[in-house]
Amino acid sequence: MNENCIFCKIIKGEIPSKKVYEDEEFLAFHDINPAATIHILVIPKVHIPNLQEVTDETVISKAYCVIQKIAVQENFAKTGYRVIVNCGKDAGQEVMHLHFHILAGEELGPKIR
Numbered sequence: 005m006n007e008n009c010i011f012c013k014i015i016k017g018e019i020p021s022k023k024v025y026e027d028e029e030f031l032a033f034h035d036i037n038p039a040a041t042i043h044i045l046v047i048p049k050v051h052i053p054n055l056q057e058v059t060d061e062t063v064i065s066k067a068y069c070v071i072q073k074i075a076v077q078e079n080f081a082k083t084g085y086r087v088i089v090n091c092g093k094d095a096g097q098e099v100m101h102l103h104f105h106i107l108a109g110e111e112l113g114p115k116i117r
Contacts, residue, residue, distance in 0.1 A: 006051045009101050014033065015047070021033035021034070022034040029066060030046060030070045039107060040110055040112060042106070043107055046071055048067065053100045054092055055089055058102065075108070084108065085107060086112050087104055088107065089104055
């Protein structure tokens, strides 16, 4: 855990979130500034700054399994969804804790917002 990281504080319960999913390794919650009708963030509970810092590929595969579960649970698996991972400042990563954006609930079109 990184004591200065907002996502680590959410994991520890120091900052409230609207949780969608939680297990031993991941937490998922609604984004406070949604870019689509449904905008959920999936984060590993271990602090990893970004995609370049991943040293165990199972983190990625497990994250995508969690995303699949959430899509079914929240009823957008059949209509579709987009998964986005920003890596670093130039890509628009605002919180330096690996996270996956799930966008759904509307037709997203060919471009990223």
